[in-house]
Amino acid sequence: MYLLAGALGALALATAATGAASETGVTSSQVLIGGTTPLSGNASAFQSVAKGAAAYFRWVNAHGGVNKRKIKYVYKDDGYDPSKTADKTRELVQQEKVFAIFNSLGTEQNLATRAYLNAIKVPQLFVASGATTFGKDYKQYPYTIGYQPNYRAEGTIYGRYLAKTSPKARIGVLYQNDDYGKDLLAGLRNGLGKKAKLIKSKQSYDVTDSDVRSQIARLKAAKVNTLMVFATPLFAIQSYVYAHKLAWRPKVFVNAVSSAANVMGIASAGAGKKQTEGSISIVFLKDPTDPKWNKDPGTKLYRSIMKKYKGGNPNDVYAVYGMSVAHTFVAALKKAGKNPTRASIMRAATRLNVKNDPFLLPGMTVRTTKTDHFPLDQAKLQRYHKGRWVSFGGLFRVR
């Protein structure tokens, strides 16, 4: 790793040598950041993460920016293909000369660029993926940090909840056959602890598969009554639809990535309202379709920004995520000092203590320390009832 860093260090020196006084991507009036997001292909629903953040930055710029600098956020399409992610990230670094890579989406996609960015010391900030490795492996990759509660912790919450409330459940798991799905599964096992043998069937699928019909059939055949859906939106919707077709109505736990209101709406339309009723997930953002937040000032701010700065569909919780991560970036940028450098923003990102994020649930703190590189580690459980997510219980710490 050090030899690699040395070899690429020559490249870093070459690119840095052009700007004597200020850091790459930072001028007296602007900070330029960039990231990748799927604007095309079958993961394109996730682009709201970028668009929500972009709308928030426009609002911040209209109110003076940070230390008199406006934030310019550029996002490029990688079609969810890790080799395109590698290509576009290189373009952002070498061609557009961004200050930092911010809010790139996808687990495999960010893993594809992590070694490169760390070797040339370009911050890989607030990766839009809950894979545990982004927070756990900071010693090897100090220029990378995640944001959302990690998948393993999410699985642990479900496991602990099930162990306590349904000690006789027959659990079946549908999971994506990559780091994301396996992380959730590992967390579930971890949370169940001694009750891990309640897992009666595990069925995996590949992102390149066309559907999960056979996996659902096998889970039903294993007489599962509690279905864990550790799948991305397209396949989560399918699991509801195919279970409905097989006249099977297990209790469903759907992972946060696929719990967005529009995803659940499509699932309810395709499988019937009874199929999705009672589904459980975790939440750490103020879901704009939850009537509880209608009069909340944070949600009102969110809606006004979405409207004024054309952030897209305001009922899309991924956009709320985008605003929250953008809010945290602004906090880190402020903390990075009057003349931010790549090193100073990385230091700021690992010394966060933000309590006033208007888009996160009340009581949540965005906190990182030298040894804790998981900015968000709290969440609540929520239940899908009559077409809306309603949170219940207290705020868990998901470590």
Add this chain to the structure above:
Amino acid sequence: MGRRALGIALWVAMVAAILVVYAFAPRLVSDFHSRDLAEAGIFFIAIVGLNLLTGYTGQISLGHGALMAVGGYTTAALMVHEHWRDVWTIPLAGLTAGVVGFLIGLPALRLSGLYLAMATFAFAVAMPSLLKKFSGLTGGGQGLRMLEDAPFQITGLSGTVTIFGHSMTQNHFLYYLAWGIGLVGFLISWLLVRSRVGRTFRAVRDSEVAATSAGINLAWAKTFAFAISGVYAGVAGGLLATQNQIVNPLTFTFLLSIVLLVGTVVGGLGSLPGMVVGAFFVEYLPDVSTHVSTAPGVPDFVYGAAIIVVMILLPTGVGGLLKRVARPLTTRLYLRP
């Protein structure tokens, strides 16, 4: 004598122009954009190969993305597991894909048209799952990341490459490598098409019955066409892996096979010069689609619509257009197109 000499002079001038463009194109664009040009070159290689199979031999293949996968993963596996230098893996990437191409050509002996397309398509659809299955070799769903696991096998890791005392950036090196191989591949293809083998291919395309009665061994011709187009696809895949320094099943879905066929058809089946345009078309269309609008679903729509529009306006592809434009020249100068 005069006209013929003029014709030959024109050919020489054209070749010289091509070489000049090849040598100096990177100066005209930014350093990073040489990478995009290199990727266009990679598509060019795969499309030239596919053209030999589909345009000249009339065999439809919707599986060439999978052959690129074979080449790309051969390169990645040799770099990561056997510590080969990236550039030296490319011949073997081509060879492996050629062998696999030969094998998927075997169904061609019994199938034709739509049925052959489906058989090759099945191979393309299965490829990502196959890649994940042999995860010890291929890295499974994560793929292989050469920057992490084989950094010293990457040419130009420090940013500069020096060949015979001449220094250039890594991006320029990738461009010269891709298009250098592309021009050589083009030349081989050009010579092949003009040779007896080329005539055999065209005979198979035009009428299998007539070809058999003329003494052509159909089995040999078809499988050879598959094999050689496989070699081109494998080399392209190996270059892609070298350039991106990563291989992942998501790069090699059946969509890649369709993209290659689109490039071949837009370029013009049976036309070699059109292939350059075809390659640039499939290289730059995704970016253009995203520039039109980033609203959800719109880039994909624009991509599809663009292909449809091009096919309506130019049913014989760019190559067909070039032939029509060049016909007066070729008839007057006693040249073949």
